[in-house]
Amino acid sequence: MTNTTASEPIADRLDESLAIVILAAGQGTRMRSALPKVLHRIGGRPLVGHVLDTARDLAPGHVVVVVRHERDQVAEAVTGISDRVVVVDQDEVPGTGRAVEVALAALPGSDGRGFDGDVLVLSGDVPLLDADTLISLVRDHRASHAAITLLSAIVDDPSGYGRVIRGVDGAVERIVEQKDASAAEAAVTEINAGVYVFQGAPLRAYLARVGTDNAQGEKYLTDVVGLARSEGLPVAASVVTDVSLTLGVNDRAQLAEAGRLLNARTVRRWQLAGATIQDPATTWIDVTAELAPDVTVLPNSHILRATVVGSGAIIGPDTTLEDCEVGEGATVRRTDATLAVIGAGANVGPFAYLRPGTVLAAKGKIGTFVETKNSTIGEGSKVPHLSYIGDTTIGRGVNLGAGAITANYDDIAKHRTEIGDEVHSGSHNVFVAPVRIGDGAKTGAGAVIRKDVPAGALALSVAPQRNVEGWVENHRPGTAAADAAARARSAQEAVDGQEEA
Numbered sequence: 001m002t003n004t005t006a007s008e009p010i011a012d013r014l015d016e017s018l019a020i021v022i023l024a025a026g027q028g029t030r031m032r033s034a035l036p037k038v039l040h041r042i043g044g045r046p047l048v049g050h051v052l053d054t055a056r057d058l059a060p061g062h063v064v065v066v067v068r069h070e071r072d073q074v075a076e077a078v079t080g081i082s083d084r085v086v087v088v089d090q091d092e093v094p095g096t097g098r099a100v101e102v103a104l105a106a107l108p109g110s111d112g113r114g115f116d117g118d119v120l121v122l123s124g125d126v127p128l129l130d131a132d133t134l135i136s137l138v139r140d141h142r143a144s145h146a147a148i149t150l151l152s153a154i155v156d157d158p159s160g161y162g163r164v165i166r167g168v169d170g171a172v173e174r175i176v177e178q179k180d181a182s183a184a185e186a187a188v189t190e191i192n193a194g195v196y197v198f199q200g201a202p203l204r205a206y207l208a209r210v211g212t213d214n215a216q217g218e219k220y221l222t223d224v225v226g227l228a229r230s231e232g233l234p235v236a237a238s239v240v241t242d243v244s245l246t247l248g249v250n251d252r253a254q255l256a257e258a259g260r261l262l263n264a265r266t267v268r269r270w271q272l273a274g275a276t277i278q279d280p281a282t283t284w285i286d287v288t289a290e291l292a293p294d295v296t297v298l299p300n301s302h303i304l305r306a307t308v309v310g311s312g313a314i315i316g317p318d319t320t321l322e323d324c325e326v327g328e329g330a331t332v333r334r335t336d337a338t339l340a341v342i343g344a345g346a347n348v349g350p351f352a353y354l355r356p357g358t359v360l361a362a363k364g365k366i367g368t369f370v371e372t373k374n375s376t377i378g379e380g381s382k383v384p385h386l387s388y389i390g391d392t393t394i395g396r397g398v399n400l401g402a403g404a405i406t407a408n409y410d411d412i413a414k415h416r417t418e419i420g421d422e423v424h425s426g427s428h429n430v431f432v433a434p435v436r437i438g439d440g441a442k443t444g445a446g447a448v449i450r451k452d453v454p455a456g457a458l459a460l461s462v463a464p465q466r467n468v469e470g471w472v473e474n475h476r477p478g479t480a481a482a483d484a485a486a487r488a489r490s491a492q493e494a495v496d497g498q499e500e501a
Helices: 047-057 071-081 096-104 131-144 200-207 223-230 252-272 471-475 480-500
Strands: 015-024 060-067 085-089 118-123 148-154 163-166 172-176 190-199 235-239 302-304 320-322 335-338 352-354 365-373 382-390 392-394 405-407 417-419 430-432 435-437
Touching: 015 047, 015 096, 047 060, 047 071, 047 118, 047 131, 060 071, 060 096, 071 085, 085 096, 096 118, 096 200, 118 131, 118 200, 131 148, 131 190, 131 235, 148 223, 172 223, 172 235, 190 200, 200 223, 223 235, 382 392, 430 435, 471 480
Parallel strands: 015 060, 015 118, 060 085, 148 235, 302 320, 320 335, 335 352, 352 365, 365 382, 382 405, 392 417, 405 430, 417 435
Antiparallel strands: 118 190, 148 190, 163 172, 163 190
């Protein structure tokens, strides 16, 4: 399968004689979702996004997407993926035939009549088709001079699909939808994949003659096949060898299966490119992510969206990276990170939480049970454990002791903490922003830093310890603590009495 990231088209220049129509008007009721079906995501992109990526790789002269259900939401998503797309609305007439008819009207010329090239029809809910398969389909269609060439597949269970009915000579005669099929037709195991290449002029003419006299009251695109054959025009079918390429998504179970298949291919692609994926079954990599050679990904790791991982980095186990940049030779273990930058040779985790805006420079460390947000941690600096670092700038060579907190919020606004180079803090420090710690300064254990600390100074916040004798017995009588204190006091009094005797 070809890479479906935002790469350059496979062809060197646009094929002005090819138009691609993508059907994305369906409601998708079986998804049982407020989100339009074609906007459900696998591999980091919506279903229709994968179809648009593949369409782009064919470098067509025209791309038309037909919308209807939740049209504004779908149209916004589609135009956000590709600015070359023309979005058209399907009217009240239902069916795939009508959808293609309104798409043709959007092609160059009056009502599309100026376009006499080939029309490739794809479905917005069939995300796994790759460019190589479609390029071969268009090539075969043109070489055979067929009026229509459709993509079909042989499956064990054809339930839910239209059946490809062939004549005694083996040629395609017609396509029968499941609800209109006779018992004999329903037993056919060659299915229509919903992908077609049409010669533009016959397609336009036959669509004008297609009616809605069928079980669903829809204008079927598939009826064009029967009309073409009835007038002696050649119809060809290309049987795809990998059935999974034609998998349509109609419910959540099929969505998960499509996601699994896409992920398996994505993982394999990176393995062949030089990455070590220790356990492909538990590793998820979005098609939009990038891995350099010699990256190692350990089990239960998710590399999502636009994440980029540099050469020699080790990711995982049990790690999720979303829209992150990981430098060469970095190690990220048992970590959840979003919109974070991790420098070369840095070390993160285990059990770290990197929120958006975290930048860890080269050879830095974010350790166990550390949360960071909107903070820059300088080269070689360490936040080893049990800390919260928010809205902070940390210089080079800094070491923050366990339990460091930058208190960035005063209940009204967020404020920044600035920590200079080579600062070493004691354990359990609280830096109350806005505050600045100068280069080379040190802070004592338990310090609460409310004022700026000059370079090279030692900051302490020490108060005399005061013990209030008998407080627990006087204020918490009858508790286990009071009873324990009383016993200890009695025992100590007995020891003191013996020493006096």
